Amino acid sequence: MVAVRYQTxxxxxxxxxxxxxxxxxxxxxxxxxxxxPVGLALALDLxxxxxxxxxLDDHDGAGQGSKAICFAKRTLDIANRLGAxxxxxxxxVVWNVGRVFHGDGQLxxxxxxxxxxxxxxxxxxxxxPYFERFLVDEIRAAQNAGAPIEIRGRNRVTGVTVKxxxxxxxxDTPDGPYQLEAxxxxxxxxARSPTRDMLGxxxxxxxxEDNFLIADVKMKADFPTERWFWFEPPFxxxxxSALLHKQPDDIWRIDFQLGWDIDRASELDPxxxxxxxxxxxxxxxxxxxxxxxxxTSIYTFQCRRMERFRHGPVFFAGDSAHQVSPFGARGANSxxxxxxxxxxxxxxxxxxxxxDALLDTYATEREFGADENILNSSRATDFMTPKTNLSKLxxxxxLSLANTHAFARPLVNSGRLSVPCSYxxxxxxxxxxxDGPKVTRPGTTCVDxxxxxxxxxxxxxxxxxxxxxxxxxxAPVKAHGITTKIVHVATPxxxxxxxxxxxxxxxxxxIRPDQHVLARWDDYDAxxxxxAIATAIGKG
Amino acid sequence: xxxxxxxxxxxxxxxYDELLRAHDGLTADESAAYNARxxxxxxxxxxxxxxxxxALEAAK
Ligand SMILES: Cc1cc2nc3c(=O)[nH]c(=O)nc-3n(C[C@H](O)[C@H](O)[C@H](O)COP(=O)(O)OP(=O)(O)OC[C@H]3O[C@@H](n4cnc5c(N)ncnc54)[C@H](O)[C@@H]3O)c2cc1C
Numbered sequence: 001m002v003a004v005r006y007q008t009x010x011x012x013x014x015x016x017x018x019x020x021x022x023x024x025x026x027x028x029x030x031x032x033x034x035x036x037p038v039g040l041a042l043a044l045d046l047x048x049x050x051x052x053x054x055x056l057d058d059h060d061g062a063g064q065g066s067k068a069i070c071f072a073k074r075t076l077d078i079a080n081r082l083g084a085x086x087x088x089x090x091x092x093v094v095w096n097v098g099r100v101f102h103g104d105g106q107l108x109x110x111x112x113x114x115x116x117x118x119x120x121x122x123x124x125x126x127x128x129p130y131f132e133r134f135l136v137d138e139i140r141a142a143q144n145a146g147a148p149i150e151i152r153g154r155n156r157v158t159g160v161t162v163k164x165x166x167x168x169x170x171x172d173t174p175d176g177p178y179q180l181e182a183x184x185x186x187x188x189x190x191a192r193s194p195t196r197d198m199l200g201x202x203x204x205x206x207x208x209e210d211n212f213l214i215a216d217v218k219m220k221a222d223f224p225t226e227r228w229f230w231f232e233p234p235f236x237x238x239x240x241s242a243l244l245h246k247q248p249d250d251i252w253r254i255d256f257q258l259g260w261d262i263d264r265a266s267e268l269d270p271x272x273x274x275x276x277x278x279x280x281x282x283x284x285x286x287x288x289x290x291x292x293x294x295x296t297s298i299y300t301f302q303c304r305r306m307e308r309f310r311h312g313p314v315f316f317a318g319d320s321a322h323q324v325s326p327f328g329a330r331g332a333n334s335x336x337x338x339x340x341x342x343x344x345x346x347x348x349x350x351x352x353x354x355x356d357a358l359l360d361t362y363a364t365e366r367e368f369g370a371d372e373n374i375l376n377s378s379r380a381t382d383f384m385t386p387k388t389n390l391s392k393l394x395x396x397x398x399l400s401l402a403n404t405h406a407f408a409r410p411l412v413n414s415g416r417l418s419v420p421c422s423y424x425x426x427x428x429x430x431x432x433x434x435d436g437p438k439v440t441r442p443g444t445t446c447v448d449x450x451x452x453x454x455x456x457x458x459x460x461x462x463x464x465x466x467x468x469x470x471x472x473x474x475a476p477v478k479a480h481g482i483t484t485k486i487v488h489v490a491t492p493x494x495x496x497x498x499x500x501x502x503x504x505x506x507x508x509x510x511i512r513p514d515q516h517v518l519a520r521w522d523d524y525d526a527x528x529x530x531x532a533i534a535t536a537i538g539k540g
Numbered sequence: 541x542x543x544x545x546x547x548x549x550x551x552x553x554x555x556y557d558e559l560l561r562a563h564d565g566l567t568a569d570e571s572a573a574y575n576a577r578x579x580x581x582x583x584x585x586x587x588x589x590x591x592x593x594x595a596l597e598a599a600k
Binding site: 393394396397398400401405407408411 | 572573576577579580581584
């Protein structure tokens with residue numbers, strides 16, 4: 001029996017019986033548990049590189065309900081590399097104007113003008129089920145083109161046993177249980193990760209004593225495409241903070257921060273929710289627009305991570321490995337970066353081009369990334385919900401100054417936009433042998449810039465790439481079984497110059513398959529590039 | 541430039557008087573809130589995180 005734990009918004013991978021359920025136990029190079037944003041992104045990335053990936057999910061599609069809505073530029077850039085970003089950006093809502101209120105009054109507005117010269121906006125608002133559906137659409141297209149990806153719906157993992165260099169997995173299906181084996185088992189099975197529990201691993205961190213009421217409402221009326229955030233909202237029973245922003249399909253996401261001691265059942269009473277929503281929506285115009293309640297729920301959150309993301313042949317990625325508060329939208333966004341980091345490393349190891357030890361760098365790099373995300377979202381939470389009288393005193397001092405003085409506005413923290421971390425000083429990067437701009441130092445993700453009629457990141461397609469700016473086109477370097485791609489821009493435009501050259505008139509960058517800068521030089525030197533590749537794959 | 545801990549305020553008695561007067565008529569809570577705004581305003585003017593860090597230490 002595979003019980004249904006939640007409703008699905010889209011049925012994407014209906015259950016189909018496969019011969020392996022009755023035959024002998026099969027060994028797979030990579031098995032991914034969970035078809036959420038992280039498991040799907042990982043499977044697509046591996047499959048497009050020609051490495052096999054089997055996804056097991058205990059449902060048959062994308063879960064309904066209030067989950068991620070803000071997808072950041074880095075996620076869209078990764079999805080672009082995977083061929084899936086077009087429909088996301090098309091469907092998603094881009095907003096620029098935000099308003100911040102404190103009590104009855106508006107403190108200030110801001111306009112997030114997009115930075116010029118990037119393919120993707122800073123972020124889009126898009127319901128998570130759509131994000132997952134567009135990934136599955138691209139997986140189907142890749143499968144048709146021969147990518148070795150398989151998704152098995154309604155396959156619930158009920159047991160995981162580490163057997164030295166591989167894992168044994170028990171799976172339950174509507175037709176009963178079967179077993180399989182995985183050289184590498186990637187647990188992308190969410191915050192309640194059954195895999196983590198089955199291996200008896202802990203998940204420690206900080207619980208925030210707070211409840212958030214989420215209401216997704218549908219409004220046909222014209223309502224501004226803006227983000228409204230209230231500290232200490234004036235509406236009856238609204239709690240400590242409130243947030244309103246737009247999603248596709250005329251849906252608006254409303255959050256009310258209710259505090260710790262609440263009666264969940266009565267707070268979920270539709271009349272009570274409607275009273276709050278009425279007060280919020282009419283606060284600026286005095287009239288309540290027509291709306292319907294599409295989805296409501298109450299959630300609490302935590303900031304925590306596993307101590308180690310790798311346990312022998314088992315890896316943890318996404319919410320199973322780390323959990324953050326939703327402020328700053330770092331959950332799905334950071335999880336997709338986990339997938340981005342792991343895919344190329346697994347691919348090299350499966351192809352025999354790198355040793356298993358390369359996979360340890362997945363854990364060290366992404367544990368660091370998780371710490372940065374946890375730090376950022378804890379800070380936002382502490383600003384929004386001051387825990388002591390003193391922190392409330394300073395918080396309100398910032399808010400009252402922000403009303404009249406621009407200097408205080410950057411201190412107002414209602415969630416910071418998710419941006420990727422930089423692996424400064426990590427093993428595997430360097431050298432930085434060019435006096436170049438800081439934004440493109442080794443460790444960082446490549447910033448986008450216009451190139452010809454398109455964008456730089458379109459040319460960084462998931463392989464080791466030499467990016468040569470100015471000068472003449474270099475020859476590919478072949479080292480340790482890896483042949484680099486070449487991207488040569490003879491006459492870089494102003495944005496590319498500003499971001500990659502600074503005062504120099506030429507430069508040579510070596511870029512990792514996940515678009516992180518590995519090393520950079522003034523001039524092309526095939527031996528130095530070969531050494532840097534060796535360092536990057538752990539053969540240096 | 542390191543944090544200046546030598547006398548630097550012209551007319552010290554006048555300054556002190558002005559500082560206290562700014563709190564005239566405020567309750568203890570209002571005074572505390574006012575001080576917080578004042579600290580933030582001054583820190584922004586300084587801007588230099590090293591100096592602010594040294595001041596946070598020196599004032600302990
Ligand atoms: C209210 C709310 C708002 C949020 N807003 C944002 C936001 O704006 N931006 C953002 O980036 N993030 C946001 N998040 C976080 C985001 O939803 C998660 O980080 C994201 O879903 C994590 O993806 P995942 O693939 O790791 O796990 P999940 O999405 O949880 O997917 C796990 C999958 O594993 C499957 N599974 C579980 N157990 C088993 C099993 N035993 N066998 C087989 N399959 C199994 C599940 O069915 C599921 O399909 C928000 C979260 C909440 C709750």
